Amino acid sequence: MTEPWEKVVPYQQVPEGIGSLSAEHCGSCHQDHYAEWKLSTHANAWTDLKFQSELKKESSPSFCINCHIPLENQQEHIVLGMFDGDIYQPATIKNQRWDRKLQNEGITCAACHVRENAITGPTGTKKAPHKTIKDTKHLSESLCLNCHNATAVITPTLACSFETGDEWSAGPFKDEKNCIDCHMEQLERPFYLVMKQGRAAFIPFLVLEFQSILL
Ligand code: HEC
Ligand code: HEC
Ligand code: HEC
Ligand code: HEC
Ligand code: HEC
Secondary structure (H helix, E strand, O other): OOOHHHEEEOOOOOOHHHHHHHOOHHOOOOOOHHHHHHHHHHOOOOOOOOOOOHHOOOOOOOHHHHOOOOHHHHHHEEEEEHHOOOOEEEEEEOOOOHHHHHOOOOOOHHHHHOOOEEEEOOOOOOOOOOEEEEOOOOOOOOHHHHEEEEEEEEEOOOEEEEEHHHHHHHHHOOOOOOOHHHOOOOOOOOOOOEEOOOEOOOHHHHHHHHOOOOO
């Protein structure tokens, strides 16, 4: 098991300073990001009926789920290995730390943004209430290609082939625009703050910086 999608992203603790890994919780502060994500296919990567019905077929091996719910926190069972190297005979144990709600969020915020128990972002800002690390290497097209460029023949009738990365590399945009430039176009977003248990989380620098504040 060497491909990125053959493995899970190891268990992540809730980063210091926030209450949960769920997209809904992230969305209590990052309201626009949440609204955009909620409409994306990524948010439905697990609940998608077409995916669920394919997954229930006997021909679908367990690693199907690693691109659709990539964090260990989201998976009900932990795969320790394969008996006789057979992908249809995984040795599993029950995941005691399984988070069912996070599973339903599919490719949730944390799937891309939480590593080493901290939030990864493009700036590593110190203004966040949560621990943040700058990681532009991770948040590059290589993140997308972990899942969007895989070819596997599983049985003579079951094959997976997404060559979006190779298509992009061979095309005219390779040195101009990557997946993120086109699919996550830059926007100016206001920053919203929420009332937390009657305590207004009002931080003046945010007003200056984002010029928009909602309570
Ligand atoms: C390498 C990562 C990866 C693995 C492993 C993977 N998928 Fe997917 N799956 C994707 C991506 C990426 C898409 C979207 C492809 C696109 O639209 O270009 C997708 C889309 C799908 C869809 C289409 C959903 C829809 O509504 O159109 C189904 C069904 C699906 N996958 C089932 C499976 C099954 C069954 C397996 C196991 C055999 C599996 N996937 C394994 C990455 C993966
Ligand atoms: C498929 C991966 C992916 C998912 C899912 C995802 N993001 Fe991101 N996010 C990125 C990438 C890549 C960047 C860096 C974009 C850039 O180059 O500036 C980013 C940037 C950001 C930024 C900083 C830049 C900005 O726009 O202010 C915030 C905040 C953010 N994401 C929050 C979220 C939240 C909240 C969710 C869930 C509701 C989420 N993201 C889901 C990949 C993802
Ligand atoms: C209590 C409010 C709050 C919650 C909850 C919250 N964030 Fe943030 N986040 C912030 C603030 C404030 C910033 C800093 C904005 C700035 O630097 O201008 C930030 C920054 C970020 C960034 C940018 C980091 C960088 O390096 O540029 C990302 C990505 C991000 N958050 C993702 C998340 C994710 C994912 C979650 C949920 C697991 C989450 N946040 C939960 C308030 C929050
Ligand atoms: C953890 C694996 C994973 C990562 C990382 C990932 N994707 Fe996806 N992506 C998927 C899966 C799975 C689907 C299909 C979900 C479904 O239809 O059930 C998908 C769907 C999409 C779609 C919509 C395809 C359609 O047919 O509607 C786009 C566009 C997309 N991803 C772009 C990106 C970009 C850009 C990045 C990098 C910032 C990225 N993805 C990162 C797994 C991933
Ligand atoms: C120059 C801009 C651009 C770049 C770069 C780009 N895309 Fe796209 N992508 C698009 C557009 C526009 C569409 C819609 C095409 C259509 O509907 O016919 C699309 C379609 C897709 C789809 C299918 C969506 C659907 O609805 O079926 C996926 C998945 C995807 N891109 C992923 C990626 C990934 C992964 C990368 C990086 C390797 C990437 N794209 C790079 C502009 C881009």
